Each structure stands twice: as structure tokens, then as C-alpha cells.
Amino acid sequence: MSVDRWAERSLVGSIARSVWQWQLILTLSVVVMGAVVAVLDPHLFGSVPFLTGLLLIVAIGLAAIGLDWTRHPTRVALTVPLLDTAAIGLLAASTQSFSFLWCFPVAWIATYYGTPALVSALGIALATQVPQWWNGGRTVETTLTLLIIIVSLGFLGVTISIGTRRTRALRHLMRRQSQQLDRAIQRIVAEGHRADALFDAVGVALARVDEDGQLLAANAAYRALYSYPGDDLTHPSSAVEYADYLGDALSPDQTSVARAAAGARVTNERMWLYDAEGEWRALSLSIRERNIDAGGARGAIIEIVDDSDSVRQQAESRSQASAVSHELRNPLTAILGHADLLLDDDTLDPAAKEHATVIENAAERMLVLIRGLLGNTQPSDRAPRDFDLGSVAASAVAAFSPTAAAKNVTVVKEMGASLPVSGDGFRMRQVVDNLISNAIKYTPRGGTVVVSTSSTADTAELRIADTGIGIGSDDLARIFDPYFRAQSATDGHVGGTGLGMGIAREIVRRHHGDITVTSTLGQGTTVTVTLPAASTLEGEGRDR
Incomplete structure (x- = not known):
């Protein structure tokens, strides 16, 4: 609706309300004053003008209340x-005291109508007093009093009229500014939606981090890469960052988010990620500075490019080069050997020796090139080594402390002596991260997660117990099935893929260990990981 049309409808509504409001007040005032006159000076009811005026006001009041003034033009209401x-x-005309009642219609007219209507009202007031002057019923004093009242009412009406016009102009201006503000807000909201859509459409993983290390926003590529459920960035990520492929997991203060919060600025730095589905991803990390808000809060933008496909292709190319180089080296060695035999033969004529020398030099150059190709290839696995399972668990607890604090979940460490085991430390860190992440994720606010360790002469044991939502007995038997999620998790709208526990059991079994789960619905879950001690495996001579 336009401002002008709104102003017109608003004026019609105001006048319609004013008819019965003002008229009701005036009618009640006259009725009360008439009652007082009936008690104090009843002979006035014998005056025809007095009785006529009294009945006329009562009749006007009844008519004004009974009519629907919104159906009539505003000028019709002026008749009241x-x-x-x-x-x-x-x-x-009967008693001077009632002349002060003129302030009601004068104020009414001055509020909703212009100066001509006000002059007309004052003219009507004077006209009603003409018979009194004509008959000589007015003295000089009463005439002067009447003129003072009329002049005062004129000044009052003009003052009210000016104030009302200013008020209307101000309301009109405020209404126009309000509509402009609404349109501006709608444009800002629409632009915000377009910006969010563009942010999510970017294929590069982007995230905003404040100076306290909190993720403020992340696009769809980043959430998918780090396995965040939906738009909720408060849940712990089940993906873990590494500095090197098959290396040790980054400490909490060396993750990309922690470095961004600490003020680090990097460009295209290689980083590795072990995602929730058990896949390695080669990432190119860039961290850029940014002002988060107009208040000057500092923060950073994390930009991550997934180079996994290109790195995988390079690795395949190196593997193929290694295989080809290896196959070429054997025949080249044979060529060099026979060339040496020919050169050692004294019966060989000089021209043949020259040809044999050319063959030998070319074969040696090719062998050098092949050795260079073989030297550029790297092994894809590393040998097992001893590591402390307790230290891995403590590091994982430290990594998930901010997430637990954000959910108001208390994490208690009950670590005993060191737990030396043999195997792949980074893979066991994936197991521990997954179990602690699940415990925090499925524990309501105010709950507790207890991470404890124990050992015997032959085994090392890690136990993670929570006071979370628990798992029903029917679902517990399928907890390690791929893509299976317990009913309590789906009912609680907690995100997940259903792959983590199966991957964890596979890693533990490769370490000749076992993982067990006990749970009570609504009370909590306990996961126990049991691994052979390092000395036990060495004594048995097991090959990892």
C-alpha cells in the first residue's frame, strides 16, 4: 500500500472513531450538567432554547453512535x-456558563479539519447569540465575556490545528521511512540468501573462524569434507588432520582451526585428512586474515582444496614408473654385460669395438635414468612400531575438550601407567577419536564421559564410558554393521553415517585386539578396546 493511500485510510478511520469518542464525551458532559441544573436551577428547563439545545445534543449523540461513519466521506462527519x-x-443563550462547552467541537474540528471549518464553527457560535443582542438580553459585560471566549477558542483551535498538521506530517514521514527501511531490510535479506547460496555453491572448502577458535560458518564443501551433520558446527568432526601421510595426528594446537585462531597465515600448505569413511585425503591449506564483524573482532578464513585425485594420480604414475623402470633395468643389465664381454675380446676388430662402446655408453646412461626414476618412488606403508595407547587416548581427550565444553559434557580421564602396544599409531588414534567423538555426540548436556586405561601382563585396555542416550538391545547386535544407526540416534536427530564403528573394529582386529560394546537404553554406553601388550607380540613374533 502506498503512503498516500495509507494516510487517507488512516484519516478516515481516525475521524470515524472520533465521531463517537468526542460525541460520547460531549453528550455525557451535557447530560451530567443537565442533571446538576435540574437540581440547582430547575426553572431553566422552562427555557425553550435550553431544552432544545439539550435534546439536540442527546439526539446527535445517539445518531453519531448508531451510524457507520467509515462508509461516508470525511466531510459528512463535519456536520456533527x-x-x-x-x-x-x-x-x-440561556446561561453563559454553557458557552465553555464550545471547546469540545472547536478542538474536534481543529484536529481533523482545516481553518475554514474552524471559522465556520466560530461563526455558528456567534450567530446563535444574535437573538440575545437583538432583544437586548446581553449586557456589555456578558458581551465582552462572550467575545473573549470566542477569541480564546479561535486561538485554541489554530494552535491545535497547527500541532495536528505537524503530527500528521511527522507520522507520514515516519511511515514513509518505515516502508523504505522495510524494503532495505528485504533487499539485505535477499542478498544474504544469495550470498549463502553462492557460499555453499563454491567447490573449494571455506570456513570462517573467530579469534577464539570457534567455527562461525562453513560452506557445504567444508561440512562434507569434515563430516559435519547439516549446518551444526558444534558437533565434533570425525575427520582427523595429519601433517604427513601415515604420520602422527596433529596436536589440538596445530590443527587448521587452531592455527587460524592463533593468527597463522599460510598459502597452499600440504595437509592430510583421514575422513569419517576411512579414506585419506590430500589437502592444500590456505589461511587468510579477515575482520569478522564491524566491531573489529579478528578472525580468519580457512580455504581448503582437495587435491586427493591429483595426488592419487601422481602416486599411480610413480608406481607405474617404478614398475616400468624395474622391468627395463634387467634387460639393460644384460646389454651392459654382453657389451663388456665384446670389449674384452682382443680378436674383435676396431670398428666392432667402437659400436660396442657406443652400446655400452647408451645403456649406462639409460640405467642412470632408470635408477633416478626408482629413487623418486616412495613405499606406500610403514613398518609397525611401539606406541603408548594411553598417550594416544590422552591426546584425543585434549583434542575433543573444546567440543565437550561447548556441549557442557564433562570428560574425566582415569589414566594409569603407560600402555605400550605395537602397530600403527595413527590408525589407533582414528579408533580412539571415533569412540570419544561418539561418546560426546550421544551424551546430552550436563552428562559425563569417562576415559580410563588399565593393563595386565599381556594386554592393554582402553575403556570409554558415557551417560548418554544408550542403545537398545535389538540394535546393539548390529552396531558394527556398515551404515547401521541405532533407533535412539535417529530418534534424537543426531547426525552420523553408521560407518565409524565398523572401521574401528577392523583396525582393532588388524592389531590382534578386540572391541566390545555394552549399553543400556537411556543410561549410557561403554566401549572397551583390548590390545595385546607390545612385549606379548614381540614374544610371539607376530608380523604386522
């Missing part, structure tokens, strides 16, 4: 205060 002015003039 003008008739009131004439009726009050009849009352004032």
Missing part, C-alpha cells in the same frame, strides 16, 4: 461538531 456548536449556542 457543527450541529454541536449550534446546540451549545442554544444552551449558552
Whole structure:
């Protein structure tokens, strides 16, 4: 609706309400004053002008209340205060005291109508007093009093009229500014939605981090890469960052988010990620500075490019080069050997020896090239080594401490002596991260997660117990099935893929260990990981 049309409808509604509001007040005032006159000076009811004015005001009041003034033009409603002015003039003709009632119609007219209507009302008031002057019923003193009242009412009306016009102009201006503000807000919201859509459409993983290390926003590529459920960035990520392929997991203060919060600025730095589905991803990390808000809060933008496909292709190329180089080296060695035999033969004529020398030099150059190709290839696995399972668990607890604090979940460490085991430390860190992440994720606010270790002469044991939502007995038997999620998790709208526990059991079994789960629905879950001690495996001579 336009401002002008709104102003017109608003004025019509205001005038319609004013008809019965003002008229009701005036009618009640006249009725009360009439009752007082009936007690104090009843002979006034014998005056025809007085009785006529009194009945006329009552009749106008009843008519004003009964009519629907919104169906009539605004000028029709003007007849009501003008008739009131004439009726009050009849009352004032009988007694001067009733002349003060003119302030009601005058104020009414000045509020909603212009100066001509005000002058007309004052003219009607004076006209009702003409018979009194004509008959000589007015003295000089009463005439002067009446003129003072009329002049005062004129000044009052003009003052009210000016104030009302200013008020209307201000309301009109505020309404126009409000509509402009609404349109501006709608444009900002629409632009925000377009920006969010563009942010999510970017294929590069992007995230905003504040100076406290909190993720403020992340696009779809980043959430998918780090396995965040939906738009919720408060849940712990089940993906873990590494500095090197098959290396040790980054400490909590060396992760990309922690470095961004600490003020580090890097460009295209290689980083590795072990995602929730058990896949390695080669990432190119860049961290750029940014002002988060107009208040000057500092923060950073994390930009991650997934180079896994290109790195995988390079690795395959190196593997193929290694295989080809290896196959070429054997025949080249044979060529060099026979060339040496020919050169050692004294019966060989000089021309043949020259050809044999050329063959030998070319074969040696090719062998050098092949050895260079073989030297550029790297082994894809590393040998097992001893590591402390307790230290891995403590590091994982430290990594998930901010997430637990954000959910108001208390994490208790009950670590005993060191737990030396043999195997692949980074893979066992994946197991521990997954179990602690699940415990925090499925524990409501105010709950507790206890991470404890124990050992015997032959085994090392890690136990993670929580006071979370628990798992039903029917679902517990399928907890390690791929893509299976317990009913309590789906009912609680907690995100997940259903792959983590199966991957964890596979890693533990490759370490000749076992993983067990006990749970009570609504009370909590306990996961126990049991591994052979390092000395036990060495004694048995097991090959990892």
C-alpha cells in the first residue's frame, strides 16, 4: 500500500472513531450538567432554547453512535461538531456558563479539519447569540465575556490545528521511512540468501573462524569434507588432520582451526585428512586474515582444496614408473654385460669395438635414468612400531575438550601407567577419536564421559564410558554393521553415517585386539578396546 493511500485510510478511520469518542464525551458532559441544573436551577428547563439545545445534543449523540461513519466521506462527519456548536449556542443563550462547552467541537474540528471549518464553527457560535443582542438580553459585560471566549477558542483551535498538521506530517514521514527501511531490510535479506547460496555453491572448502577458535560458518564443501551433520558446527568432526601421510595426528594446537585462531597465515600448505569413511585425503591449506564483524573482532578464513585425485594420480604414475623402470633395468643389465664381454675380446676388430662402446655408453646412461626414476618412488606403508595407547587416548581427550565444553559434557580421564602396544599409531588414534567423538555426540548436556586405561601382563585396555542416550538391545547386535544407526540416534536427530564403528573394529582386529560394546537404553554406553601388550607380540613374533 502506498503512503498516500495509507494516510487517507488512516484519516478516515481516525475521524470515524472520533465521531463517537468526542460525541460520547460531549453528550455525557451535557447530560451530567443537565442533571446538576435540574437540581440547582430547575426553572431553566422552562427555557425553550435550553431544552432544545439539550435534546439536540442527546439526539446527535445517539445518531453519531448508531451510524457507520467509515462508509461516508470525511466531510459528512463535519456536520456533527457543527450541529454541536449550534446546540451549545442554544444552551449558552440561556446561561453563559454553557458557552465553555464550545471547546469540545472547536478542538474536534481543529484536529481533523482545516481553518475554514474552524471559522465556520466560530461563526455558528456567534450567530446563535444574535437573538440575545437583538432583544437586548446581553449586557456589555456578558458581551465582552462572550467575545473573549470566542477569541480564546479561535486561538485554541489554530494552535491545535497547527500541532495536528505537524503530527500528521511527522507520522507520514515516519511511515514513509518505515516502508523504505522495510524494503532495505528485504533487499539485505535477499542478498544474504544469495550470498549463502553462492557460499555453499563454491567447490573449494571455506570456513570462517573467530579469534577464539570457534567455527562461525562453513560452506557445504567444508561440512562434507569434515563430516559435519547439516549446518551444526558444534558437533565434533570425525575427520582427523595429519601433517604427513601415515604420520602422527596433529596436536589440538596445530590443527587448521587452531592455527587460524592463533593468527597463522599460510598459502597452499600440504595437509592430510583421514575422513569419517576411512579414506585419506590430500589437502592444500590456505589461511587468510579477515575482520569478522564491524566491531573489529579478528578472525580468519580457512580455504581448503582437495587435491586427493591429483595426488592419487601422481602416486599411480610413480608406481607405474617404478614398475616400468624395474622391468627395463634387467634387460639393460644384460646389454651392459654382453657389451663388456665384446670389449674384452682382443680378436674383435676396431670398428666392432667402437659400436660396442657406443652400446655400452647408451645403456649406462639409460640405467642412470632408470635408477633416478626408482629413487623418486616412495613405499606406500610403514613398518609397525611401539606406541603408548594411553598417550594416544590422552591426546584425543585434549583434542575433543573444546567440543565437550561447548556441549557442557564433562570428560574425566582415569589414566594409569603407560600402555605400550605395537602397530600403527595413527590408525589407533582414528579408533580412539571415533569412540570419544561418539561418546560426546550421544551424551546430552550436563552428562559425563569417562576415559580410563588399565593393563595386565599381556594386554592393554582402553575403556570409554558415557551417560548418554544408550542403545537398545535389538540394535546393539548390529552396531558394527556398515551404515547401521541405532533407533535412539535417529530418534534424537543426531547426525552420523553408521560407518565409524565398523572401521574401528577392523583396525582393532588388524592389531590382534578386540572391541566390545555394552549399553543400556537411556543410561549410557561403554566401549572397551583390548590390545595385546607390545612385549606379548614381540614374544610371539607376530608380523604386522
